[in-house]
Amino acid sequence: MISAHPKLTINAAFLQEIKDDNLRLYGLLDQLRACWLVNDPDVFRPEWFTELICDLRDQIAMHFALENAFGYFEKPLTSDPLLSAEAQRLLDQHEELYLQICSIAEGAEALLYPEIDEAGYSRQVDLFREFYKAFQAHESAEFDLMMNVCLKQQKENRPLVSSDQEAGFCGR
Numbered sequence: 001m002i003s004a005h006p007k008l009t010i011n012a013a014f015l016q017e018i019k020d021d022n023l024r025l026y027g028l029l030d031q032l033r034a035c036w037l038v039n040d041p042d043v044f045r046p047e048w049f050t051e052l053i054c055d056l057r058d059q060i061a062m063h064f065a066l067e068n069a070f071g072y073f074e075k076p077l078t079s080d081p082l083l084s085a086e087a088q089r090l091l092d093q094h095e096e097l098y099l100q101i102c103s104i105a106e107g108a109e110a111l112l113y114p115e116i117d118e119a120g121y122s123r124q125v126d127l128f129r130e131f132y133k134a135f136q137a138h139e140s141a142e143f144d145l146m147m148n149v150c151l152k153q154q155k156e157n158r159p160l161v162s163s164d165q166e167a168g169f170c171g172r
Ligand SMILES: [Fe+2]
Pocket: 064, 067, 090, 094, 138, 142
């Protein structure tokens, strides 16, 4: 639902910088992607999957914490109800995605004890594949939002930032 009093927007420059700097996160996603391309516990050992997925959970936690702290903000000088609603939707997705990866990591840890559950491993890999697609869709939507905020900013020739934040910019 679109709020009658939109109040959330993004700092596109900070959001982009956070994404550009988090190479570890994107490297882990690529490594884990190999697990579903070859979903075979004899090729990619469940121990390896579990280690990577737990590392990914921690990276996702840090990534979303940074985005929440520096990429999204309230009290914009100007705001657009559609952009604000989309910003709110994407901000809310951080918690949903984090809970999803926590659940997968928990399931992956449980695979290893008391003995390795190979059927369970395939299920966790499938769950990771769903998470991967949801995360990519989130990143893509955030990129679209950044572009739309920049376009609006350029059109109005003024920054869409709050008075207590450093002015953002769309070109670096
Ligand atoms: Fe995000």
